[in-house]
Amino acid sequence: MKKILAPAFFVFLAIQVTGQKAKFGVFVDPQISWFSPDSRNVISDGVSAGVCGGLIIDKYFQENYAIQTGIAIGRQSGSLKFSEESYINAYDVTDTLPAGTSVDFRLNYITVPLGLKLKSNQIGYLSYFALIGFTNQFNIRALATSSEGTLSKSDVVDEVNLYNLSYHFGIGVEYAISEDTALTFGTSYHNGFIDVTESGNAKVYTRVVSVRVGVMF
Numbered sequence: 001m002k003k004i005l006a007p008a009f010f011v012f013l014a015i016q017v018t019g020q021k022a023k024f025g026v027f028v029d030p031q032i033s034w035f036s037p038d039s040r041n042v043i044s045d046g047v048s049a050g051v052c053g054g055l056i057i058d059k060y061f062q063e064n065y066a067i068q069t070g071i072a073i074g075r076q077s078g079s080l081k082f083s084e085e086s087y088i089n090a091y092d093v094t095d096t097l098p099a100g101t102s103v104d105f106r107l108n109y110i111t112v113p114l115g116l117k118l119k120s121n122q123i124g125y126l127s128y129f130a131l132i133g134f135t136n137q138f139n140i141r142a143l144a145t146s147s148e149g150t151l152s153k154s155d156v157v158d159e160v161n162l163y164n165l166s167y168h169f170g171i172g173v174e175y176a177i178s179e180d181t182a183l184t185f186g187t188s189y190h191n192g193f194i195d196v197t198e199s200g201n202a203k204v205y206t207r208v209v210s211v212r213v214g215v216m217f
Helices: 002-016
Strands: 021-037 042-044 048-062 065-082 086-090 093-097 101-119 126-146 163-176 182-192 204-216
Touching (some): 021 042, 065 126, 065 204, 101 163, 126 182
Parallel strands (some): 021 065
Antiparallel strands (some): 021 048, 042 065, 065 101, 086 093, 126 163, 163 182, 182 204
C-alpha cells in the first residue's frame, strides 16, 4: 500500500497545483548502474556504464518550487552471479546455467519521473536546486550474456518485469546564459524497490547513480 500511496501523492499534487510557469529542457545523463539482489545464492557481480536522455518539464507552483516530470529513454545494466544451478528463459527456451555462472543484463527503459524540485534564488548567474521523487520505468528491451557462453545478447524479456519503480534524490546547479535559458548540471541517485525479475529465484533491485547535463528553456 505504501508503494502505491507515495507516488500517488505526487500525482495528486501535480494535478492540483496551478503554476506561474512551466520550464522545458533536454538532458543527457551518463550513469552507472548495478543490481542489488536479496538472496545469498545470487550476488551482484559488477557495475556497468550507460546513458539516459530525454525531455524534462518543471511546472512551478511557487517561485522556488516546481513539480518535475518528463520522459526519457535509457539503459540500466549490471551483472549477477548465481552460486547454484539456475534456469533462465531466453527466446521462449529455458536454458540451464551451471553454478558459478555470471550473467550480464542490459535493460532498456522508457522512464517517466515525477517529483519535487526546490530551487534557490539566483546568485549572480547561478541557482542551486534539490530533487526528490519517484521514477516510473517501463521495460522495452532485455538482453543477457552469460560467462559460460549459453547466452550471447539473448532476448530475456520474459525474465524481466514490465514495470519498475524507484525513488530518486539529487542536487544540481543552473547557470543562466540568458533571461530564459540556463545550462543545468547535477547528480542523482535512483533506488529501485520493485523486483525487476519474473523468475522468483531471488528478488533483484536496480541501483543507479547519474550525472546530468542539460539545457532549460
